[in-house]
Amino acid sequence: MLHIIDDEEVMRDSLAWLARSRSIEAVAYENAEAFLSYLDKPSAPDTSGECILLDVRMPAMSGIALFGILEAKGLTQHMPVIFLTGHGDVPMAVDALKKGAFDFFEKPFNDNKLMDRVQEALAASKEARGRAATQARLSLLSTREKEVLNLILEGKMNKVIANELGISMRTVEVHRAHIFDKMQVKTAVELARMLK
Template sequence: MLHIVDDEEVIRDSLTWLAQSRAIGATAYESGAAFLAALDNAAGFDAAGECILLDVRMPDMSGSTLFDTLAARGLTQRIPVIFLTGHGDVPMAVDTLKRGAFDFFEKPFNDNKLMDRVEEALAASREAGATAQVHERLATLSTREREVLDLILAGKMNKVIADELGISMRTVEVHRAHIFDKMNVKTAVELARVLK
């Protein structure tokens, strides 16, 4: 989902149309406050990939202030931000990129180049979301399950794992089933692929 935050209605409409021409879902917000309200209500946000097109100069809350708010919440790693401005300069672009922005475009921009970067940002967001989910699942494993997991990933059979850990083969089988369930996989190969 592409989130467009710009105080100019014509820009919001144009960017929404551009996104839809690439089959990208888009929601537009007229201010940083409207975007934060939607974020706080979790309306329209999911783990399938997010990107924000953010105008730098807006009344009430600038794009930079909104970006800093998102960064303070730890969201800019999962939701890439592409800044848009009609008043950009090189130092501003360098500063936003150093602070973690995905990219910076000056208006008027090349529509295709902008949408190409949006697609790249959405792909990066999906990958970051998937990685975060894997880490969340790993955090649910007990210490013993982590030990069994490491040995499974090393390609060891249940009997060898049982011998190495000094537990019964049945206990290894139970741990293995719990690991597969918690990691949402069905085989050791799938488990290795998820954790690569």
């Protein structure tokens, strides 16, 4: 999902059309406050990734101010921000990039280059969300399950794991089942792929 935040309706419509031409779902907001209202509503995160195209200069709250709020909430990793500006301000661009902005485009911009960067940002968002989901699942594991997990990842059989940990093979089987359930996988191969 691409979030377009720009106070100019023509720019919002143009960017939404560009996104649709690349099969990217887009939602437009006329100002920073409208986007913050969207964020306040409970919703499931878009697992395909999210990206924000953010105009720097807007009435009331600027894009830079909104970026600061997003950064404080820890959202910029999961929702990469690409700044757009009609006013070339190199120091502002450098500062935004240092603070974690994904990119900075000056208007008028090359449509294809912008959409290429949007697709890269969406891919980065999807990857960051996947890592966060994996970490959340790992946090559900007990200390013993983590020990069993590490030995599974080393390719060790249940009998060897039981021997190394000084527990019964049945206990290893129970831990293995809990690990697979909590990590939402069916095989050790899936588990290894998830954690590589």
